[in-house]
Amino acid sequence: MNFSSKLLENAVNEFASLPGIGQKTALRLVLHLLNQPQADVEKFSHTLLQLRNEIRFCETCHNISDQKVCEICSAVKRDKSLICIVEDTRDVMAIENTGQYHGVYHVLGGLISPMDGVGPSDLNIESLINRIDNSGANEVILALSATMEGDTTIFYLYKKLKDKNIQISAIARGIAFGGELEYVDEITLGRSIATRIPYENTLAR
Amino acid sequence: MNFSSKLLENAVNEFASLPGIGQKTALRLVLHLLNQPQADVEKFSHTLLQLRNEIRFCETCHNISDQKVCEICSAVKRDKSLICIVEDTRDVMAIENTGQYHGVYHVLGGLISPMDGVGPSDLNIESLINRIDNSGANEVILALSATMEGDTTIFYLYKKLKDKNIQISAIARGIAFGGELEYVDEITLGRSIATRIPYENTLAR
CATH class of the missing domain: 3.40.1360.10 (Dna Topoisomerase Vi A Subunit; Chain: A, domain 2)
Incomplete structure (x- = not known):
């Protein structure tokens, strides 16, 4: 693509580096941002920077967290x-x-x-x-x-x-709830028969 | 969606505010950026900010441009x-x-x-x-x-x-090159017959 502006081209290339976003989608996103108020774009930009610089991972389970130990690891009832x-x-x-x-x-x-x-x-x-x-x-x-x-x-x-x-x-791996047997792939179906469980166990909840 | 971190949630919401991007895609993009080196995310953030703050529009044709008058308007041979x-x-x-x-x-x-x-x-x-x-x-x-x-x-x-x-x-509006007549909608096909042009004109190039 030939861009009329270097600034535009740079921004499109940054968006196009994200997974699943091509040049045309990137251009659409950039033109959308250009139409937004300046304060909104500043907030977008600042939020990304803050995320990357301040994000922490739970010391116990390595999940993304705002504290040293995440809410799940520090919950008493878990x-x-x-x-x-x-x-x-x-x-x-x-x-x-x-x-x-x-x-x-x-x-x-x-x-x-x-x-x-x-x-x-x-x-x-x-x-x-x-x-x-x-x-x-x-x-x-x-x-x-x-x-x-x-x-x-x-x-x-x-x-x-x-x-x-x-x-x-x-x-457990097997047939999804609501799944019809005739449409299930043979590996899943075969394994679901081989690893069958007593019917009473499916009632336990 | 329940997020384990406020920073993560904010970033996902910013991405999800873009056209055609839902919460799940936004989360995928944000997690991708989290895996990138800090300098890359800073560049992404800075490029967006620079675009919004420094972009200019050509005084003559209003196209996006880096100069007061865009390259097309200032080109001698146009x-x-x-x-x-x-x-x-x-x-x-x-x-x-x-x-x-x-x-x-x-x-x-x-x-x-x-x-x-x-x-x-x-x-x-x-x-x-x-x-x-x-x-x-x-x-x-x-x-x-x-x-x-x-x-x-x-x-x-x-x-x-x-x-x-x-x-x-x-x-000109009409049948696209390579288009097959039987698949064309009737409005386009009808108009393309009503607005037919002399065959010699299609050769002129």
Whole structure:
């Protein structure tokens, strides 16, 4: 694209560097901002800067937090003996939204992915092991994506944790509620039969 | 959505205020920026601020520009007697990309839209009329969108300009190149037959 102004071009390039935003969308966003009052754009700019400079991560679970220890880790009524291991803060938000979980979290900050150069040492795994050794945890739940990277990470964590005296669980995989059998892929359906559970257990809630 | 941090929530809300970006996309963008080096986020923030504070509009055609008069208006080889009237800077870029136009532009900065409270006085129409009166323009091309607002604006401009001693043209509407007749809507197809042109004219280039 040929821009009539260098300032415009710079701003479009910054937006286009964000994931999922191309040059045309970036131009639309920039022209929208140009039409906004100056104070609004200043607020936008300042909010981003403040986020990047002042954001902190919980010392215990590594979730994004405004305090040294996040609200979940410092809540009295959360069960500290149950730790749910997730990839990032979006997964924490998704699980919190269900209202079904009353334990605490541990945010890995990514998944093991040799293709992207992400190894176990780049993730918050050492602090997880220290945490399990030094706290009274008696169960961890592996709640990672069912992708190649997720499975690799789950297997690595399982090997690291299997000799500790704790229960290692994985979230249930199977047919989604409301899902029709005929449209489900065969791997999910096959595994859901292989890992079937007693009907009485599905009533327990 | 429940956020674990106020800073995170503020940044997500700022992004979600942009057109076409919802809360989930905004969260993805913000988490991406959080993973970037601090200097990159500072550059992003600074670029936006600089754009909003330092951007200028060409005094002649109102296109976005870094100088008082934009490159197109100050170029010696552009035909100043031919003025193409467009809605905004994106249309200028689109027409420039064709490489087929060698006149100058006039950017209205919007379209007449009573629903959105945009009247003729909110657009750069007065300066267009002064420009036509005081420069040696002998043709204007109305290159506005074929929407309700575009047609309203075209009709308003036509009434204002019809007594001036200039040719008023509109861009050709019809079947796109590569378009198949059977898939074209009937209004476009009907109008393209009503406004047919001599075959020899399509060869002239």
